[in-house]
Amino acid sequence: MTSFSNRLLAWQATHGRHDLPWQVADPYRVWLSEIMLQQTQVTTVIPYYQRFLERFPSVATLAAAPLDDVLALWSGLGYYSRSRNLHAAAIMVLERFGGVFPQEPALLAELPGVGRSTAAAIAAFSYGVCTPILDGNVKRVLARWAGIEGFPGEKAIENRLWQLAASLLPAAAADMPAYTQAQMDLGATVCTPKKPACLACPLQDDCAARLLGRQHELPTRKAKKAIPERNTVMMLIRNNNGELLLEQRPPTGIWGGLWSLPEVASTLDAEETCRARFDLTVQLEPALPDFVHVFTHFRLTITPQPAAVLVSPPRLHEAGARWFSPEAALRAGIPSPLRKLLTR
Structure with a gap:
């Protein structure tokens, strides 16, 4: 040891x-x-x-x-x-x-x-x-070296790895x-998930995975599940000054606390949502091409829907909504897909 x-x-x-x-x-x-x-x-x-x-x-x-x-x-x-x-x-x-x-x-x-x-x-x-530590890299090294079967995310397997890490x-x-x-x-x-460089590894002489030719089997992978698909329409609402309407998302959940575009279920709801939530009368423009953003647990297809403001109140009554210049929006805390969209 x-x-x-x-x-x-x-x-x-x-x-x-x-x-x-x-x-x-x-x-x-x-x-x-x-x-x-x-x-x-x-x-x-x-x-x-x-x-x-x-x-x-x-x-x-x-x-x-x-x-x-x-x-x-x-x-x-x-x-x-x-x-x-x-x-x-x-x-x-x-x-x-x-x-x-x-x-x-x-x-x-x-x-x-x-x-x-x-x-x-x-x-x-x-x-x-x-x-001891037990991050993803260490789990992989120990599972291969000791020949430990089972998905490292399972509690029993993780406990075995913790005990082994403490003993070393x-x-x-x-x-x-x-x-x-x-x-x-x-x-x-060296001990990477794919194509591990075993001949450069200081543990190669007694690594169970190398000796048994099981480097690509260990650690045991988690059973794959179908990734759920979700869809949303993001409103690119611009006023007469060329500013963009962003709203701050709830503090928890996806993109918690970030500034993002208002979302609607479909383009059919877009104009009514703008009137009801922001007291804005807008004219929809042709939708931009859809793009996909992949999260850990689902794939999100985003439809960017531009809209020009025709009539707006002097001040937005919706709490947490603000007008941003394009430059200010890129400096704010915004999700990466929105940053890519605005940059394009």
Whole structure:
């Protein structure tokens, strides 16, 4: 068991990633990166991470910022509940922990958006706490190395992986940052989901998946289900000044808290909806081509429906609705498909 951690540490020293911008013993920067890296690749995260640090250099500045500013900077990174949790967690660190991230993984796991593995990673990287992590990369490495059957998302299989991960920790706390990084790097660069580079792996000599030729069978995949299909019509309502009507979505759910286009069930309802909700008389223009946005659990077909305002009240009576210039709309916190639509 000890040789497992020793091999990973030796591999990390030579082949691991050492130039990532969050590889510092600063719990704020480590926490920020870990939240951004949830379900998102390193290359995608880096520019967002750098912009966040420029705008919010400390947990105090992040906590003091309006949520709209946080959502605007996050726009395009996806999984927007992470940004809402990020803001809420920053406030909690200030109010409950005096602006200092706790060292104990159990306390870190109480922060919004921080699960057991993320809490362990923050503790290991920032404070050298000896505690296992179990993100997607580590699950794949351990399932292959130990030949563990079953979908890692199932509770029983996950518990086995946690126990195994805990048994493989290095003896010295000083090794925890490098060891934690080594597990992540091995899964991201060598023990990849497809075409793993087994001959470059420090664990190849006793990896069950390699010895049995089962690299592409382990870890066991989740049974596929048909992806539900949904449809919506998004109204591109423009006033005489060329401004676009956006409304803020509810704080929870898909695109929670972001600014988006008003939606209607069909173009047949569009004019009546504009009168009823916004007191606007509009003239519909030819619909733009449909486009598809794929979420984790469903596919959404969006029909963009342009409409020109003929008559409008002096002020919008609908709470949470505002006129935006095209430039201001692109600077706001808007969903990525809307950003693509407006850019086109």
